[in-house]
Amino acid sequence: MSTDSRLPVDNPEERFLDLLTYAELLNTPQLARLYIHILKNGPVDVDTIKTDLEMAHSTAYKYIGQLEEMDLCVRQEDERPSTVTAEPIRLFIHTDEDGLVASPALVDAIGRQLDTDDIRVFVDRQGVPKLAAALHYAIRIRNGELTQRTAATKLDVHPVEAMTVFSALEDVIDDAATYDPYLSELLQ
Amino acid sequence: MTPSEIPSDSVAIIDSSVLFAMGGPSNDKYQALERFVRRQNISVKIPDQVAEELGESPTQYEYQRDRLRAAQDAGWLDRGEIDFTIPNVSKIVDKTRTRMAKLAASDVSEDDIEKTDTILAGLAYQYAMENQDVSVLVSDRLAQRAMADVLSSTTVSEYLVVIEGRELLQKLIGE
Numbered sequence: 001m002s003t004d005s006r007l008p009v010d011n012p013e014e015r016f017l018d019l020l021t022y023a024e025l026l027n028t029p030q031l032a033r034l035y036i037h038i039l040k041n042g043p044v045d046v047d048t049i050k051t052d053l054e055m056a057h058s059t060a061y062k063y064i065g066q067l068e069e070m071d072l073c074v075r076q077e078d079e080r081p082s083t084v085t086a087e088p089i090r091l092f093i094h095t096d097e098d099g100l101v102a103s104p105a106l107v108d109a110i111g112r113q114l115d116t117d118d119i120r121v122f123v124d125r126q127g128v129p130k131l132a133a134a135l136h137y138a139i140r141i142r143n144g145e146l147t148q149r150t151a152a153t154k155l156d157v158h159p160v161e162a163m164t165v166f167s168a169l170e171d172v173i174d175d176a177a178t179y180d181p182y183l184s185e186l187l188q
Numbered sequence: 189m190t191p192s193e194i195p196s197d198s199v200a201i202i203d204s205s206v207l208f209a210m211g212g213p214s215n216d217k218y219q220a221l222e223r224f225v226r227r228q229n230i231s232v233k234i235p236d237q238v239a240e241e242l243g244e245s246p247t248q249y250e251y252q253r254d255r256l257r258a259a260q261d262a263g264w265l266d267r268g269e270i271d272f273t274i275p276n277v278s279k280i281v282d283k284t285r286t287r288m289a290k291l292a293a294s295d296v297s298e299d300d301i302e303k304t305d306t307i308l309a310g311l312a313y314q315y316a317m318e319n320q321d322v323s324v325l326v327s328d329r330l331a332q333r334a335m336a337d338v339l340s341s342t343t344v345s346e347y348l349v350v351i352e353g354r355e356l357l358q359k360l361i362g363e
Contacts, residue, residue, distance in 0.1 A: 118208075121248050144329035145293035148205055149302035159302070160204065160245030160252055167208040170327070170354065 021070045022091045025107050026128055033111030034063045035086055038073050039104060040179045042085035090182045105176035105183045109135050109169060118168035138169035143188045191359055193349055196228045198321035201312050204238055205327040206353030213258045220360035225264050233268030235311050237304045270311045281310040287334040309335040316347040325353035
């Protein structure tokens with residue numbers, strides 16, 4: 001994470017808010033799934049969202065309200081029915097040694113815990129940071145930089161567990177390439 | 189790549205990356221592959237090392253072992269044993285490891301290449317030496333490139349093809 005206090009920052013509060021916003025998405029699969037659905041399909045009306053995601057009316061409004069508060073989506077009230085849109089977000093994580101970018105593809109992977117067993121089992125056993133690392137390696141595998149088994153060793157999980165989640169993350173990468181401009185920058 | 193690149197009556201060696209991508213017996217991709225290999229009379233082999241890797245996986249991944257067992261029980265997939273006493277088999281395995289390391293990113297050394305990845309190429313060569321057409325189905329770009337490079341430089345290259353397994357599954361369900 002970038003903590004270099006020597007650099008002037010226009011709005012430090014907003015930067016930390018961005019960090020917390022991303023963390024909230026990573027810790028709340030329902031919110032992550034909703035954000036990605038709006039990002040992919042927006043502008044989309046609330047009734048369609050409820051049907052597509054099989055969400056209760058109150059739950060849908062609660063989470064859309066939360067995404068609005070987090071400045072992750074915008075509701076067009078002047079349209080009937082009112083529609084919602086979302087913008088792709090990304091987080092740069094830098095240390096003194098290296099850095100990486102977290103983009104909507106990771107949020108998508110988090111949301112898929114709800115309906116993809118291969119991802120749910122992995123997160124149950126290994127946690128969200130390991131899933132994020134698995135996505136990092138899945139992108140490198142797609143780029144031909146290492147094999148799935150070598151990546152499994154680097155991820156420090158059994159090859160079957162790693163290759164299972166890599167296979168599920170291939171689907172995430174395929175889909176995210178259509179709505180995540182930052183992922184496209186990483187794919188060769 | 190089209191399914192027609194896989195000849196009838198041939199051997200197809202399948203890796204976990206494709207096995208996992210095809211899902212279980214109720215999945216469209218699993219069923220499409222089963223229909224295809226039965227129609228074309230293709231003998232599907234999973235290397236012993238890959239089967240053993242599955243066997244020793246955490247219990248939560250029992251469902252992956254079940255997929256393998258279902259295909260074995262249905263009679264369209266069985267294990268393939270690499271025989272290092274056949275001339276050049278171990279050389280192909282070594283060359284594949286070297287090629288994978290050469291094509292890989294700078295943070296991957298030859299020691300980081302897993303033996304199971306290289307066994308697939310050795311087993312393919314072994315079947316090709318018996319004058320059988322062989323396809324290797326993988327879904328792993330680096331492994332695919334390295335195996336294709338090594339196998340294409342052998343004396344039996346006309347019997348060998350390395351295929352992107354996920355793309356194949358996608359095309360088979362579209363048929």
